[in-house]
Amino acid sequence: MSERSGVMRPGRLLSVPNQLTFLRLAFLPFLIISIRYERYDWALGILVAAALTDALDGLLARRLRQKTAVGAYLDPIADKLLLSSSFLILAFEGKIRWWLAILVLGRDALMLIAAAVILLAVGYVAFPPSLWGKLATASQILMVFLVIVLAVFENPLLRLARNASTGFVAAFTVFSGLHYSITVARRLSQ
Numbered sequence: 337m338s339e340r341s342g343v344m345r346p347g348r349l350l351s352v353p354n355q356l357t358f359l360r361l362a363f364l365p366f367l368i369i370s371i372r373y374e375r376y377d378w379a380l381g382i383l384v385a386a387a388l389t390d391a392l393d394g395l396l397a398r399r400l401r402q403k404t405a406v407g408a409y410l411d412p413i414a415d416k417l418l419l420s421s422s423f424l425i426l427a428f429e430g431k432i433r434w435w436l437a438i439l440v441l442g443r444d445a446l447m448l449i450a451a452a453v454i455l456l457a458v459g460y461v462a463f464p465p466s467l468w469g470k471l472a473t474a475s476q477i478l479m480v481f482l483v484i485v486l487a488v489f490e491n492p493l494l495r496l497a498r499n500a501s502t503g504f505v506a507a508f509t510v511f512s513g514l515h516y517s518i519t520v521a522r523r524l525s526q
Contacts, residue, residue, distance in 0.1 A: 351402040351404055353396045353403075356389045356393035357393050357410045360390060361417065366378075367421065368421055374429075379484050380484050386418055393407070424437060426483055436502060440476060440505070443512065466516070468512035469515070475508045478501055482497055
């Protein structure tokens, strides 16, 4: 893509938005350690910092015209690693049910395997996130946040919201996985 458009420049690995994404990746072991050692107050702080850097890197990439190919791949990878790791460690700690963590991780594995097969079979094919995928991700983020906030501040309303979020996460995760599978199959058959 052209340098002038400011869209998807292949270089600029160390642009400010990419540095923020690398910082978000660096939060990952600290988030896992905080949850494992039941320092949910620290985990909450790390989640808030990760959310701020995620919002800031996207804003800066657009405003400073520093969108890069590396950032386009790295940003969703950082988000998925944080989210998947959160579900896994929270399941280990008994804060999220295992069946739900397996659904979330299974959907992500399905998408990763499908992307790898497509890449090997036909080369790069863009599959922008669908509304259902975005809803699944948003519900998963909300659930992780609610679980950690509830571990810090016991509250009956938060507990109710967390319990309700289980159903939303399960439904959106399953539906978005099915939607993704159907969409991929249709696009590949064309």
